[in-house]
Amino acid sequence: MTRRKKKRVTKKQKEKRVKLISAGIILLLVFSMGLFLGENKQADLTLSEKIGLFKEELLTFFNTEEDVDQTKNQETTIRFLDANQGSATLIQAKDGTTILIDSGRYEDKDKKIIQQLDQYVGTGGKIDLLIFTHNDSDHIGYGDLIMNYYDVEEVWMNGTDATSKIYERLLNAVDKSNASYTEPKNGEDYQVGPFQIEVLSPNEQSENDQNDDSIITKITINQVSGLYSGDASQSIEKAIVESGIDITADYILMGHHGSDTSTSDEWIEASQPKFAIFSAGENNSYGHPGEEAIDRLKKQSIPIYGTIENGTITTTIHEDGTYSIKTEKGDNLVEDDA
Incomplete structure (x- = not known):
């Protein structure tokens, strides 16, 4: 490869x-x-x-763009979208700045991700940053359609090639688009509207492994931070922790859909999250989320939300740095306050 x-x-x-x-x-x-x-x-x-x-x-x-106060606190909504056995997270600030991390699974014939984006972004709406953590089909899903249907300003990819037709379609869509293209590396910091983004992985010495080459980011707004680690394994988590970088976060999106191969004790202890989320499909053949990974969080008394039981999980970060969580699936609507 x-x-x-x-x-x-x-x-x-x-x-x-x-x-x-x-x-x-x-x-x-x-x-x-x-x-x-x-x-x-x-x-x-x-x-x-x-x-x-x-x-x-x-x-x-x-530089003809109007100056924006990027340090101003503003209400932000984070939706961990119900993408079945895939992953997609939509982050939107009050000023309209929008970040999408991954685009769900290609096997969704209903194209649910497109329906959700139409609802929350608006048909043909603007996406300031689209991050494909890596090029597995359950993360780049309908990425080509998103590039074609929406006004994507910038795309991040990990730079590791894949051989699937889904990947080729995505590359073609990116090349034909008006979007800027970046392959971020660990140690780089970015400001996207009011969001501060720290890139924790991958590095220049990548092993050309899709999962372990996942783009791992720490995204902060209103002093509230979250970790997004794609499908990276515990070995990558360990390397990041041992590098000494501050990865404390208010919440984490569990690696690899909650698999036992991710979300290690070291990762949990270093990040000290107040809650965790996993994205997985009901009765999936992979056994996600893994019992061991769930137990590691439960031992630390960390609340866990999953798209299997909860559907789309919506976290609202308020201007004062507090947050609320709403989960919607079945008969229950849960709301928590930090």
Whole structure:
């Protein structure tokens, strides 16, 4: 199995490069004409000062987006979507910033993930960041349709190739889209709207294993953090813990659908979650969630919510850093407050 080039260039990135180059040429011509014809308003400035002014003008020309206070607390809704034996998490801030982590399982003939996104994002709505933790079919599911149906601004993938037709369809959709493309690595930090995202894995020394190459992130808003670990195994969890990085979190999405091979004692002790979630399908052939993994959490008296029993699990993070949890399936509606 080979690794793709670290950087893919999508149509949107090409357009940005062309815009930057064009802006640079135009401003350089204007600056040069003003400099040599003596018409520059800053004629008394030194050459270095004029160069600095030119750089500021270039950045101003290229960055036309309105400044946003990214540190402001705002109510946020996190939906751990009922994706049967798949995984999909939709995160939405009050200002509209939207992050989708994974896109469910391909075998869902009802395309439930599309119905859910239509409901919560709106048909053709904007998704600021779409993270495919890895390229297994129960995580990239209908990713190609999401790329085609919605306005996706940026896509993250782990860079490890797969051989499935589902993966090929997704790559084609990404390449044809207007989305930017990134392969994040451990140690990198990102700001997406009001969300702070720390990348915990994978690293440059990847073993080309889909599960262990999962993009693992810690996402924080309003001082409330969550860990999303894809299908990474306990060996990856151990490496992250031993690296000394702070992974304390208010909640965790259990690795590999709650499998016994993930959510180790070390991971639980280091993250100290107040609750945990797993995404799995009823009567699945994999035995998810695993009894051992569930017992490890129960020993720490950590509440567990699962899509099998609870359907879609909705966590609302309030501006003051408290949160509430609503689970909806069957006759019960549960609400907890931190």
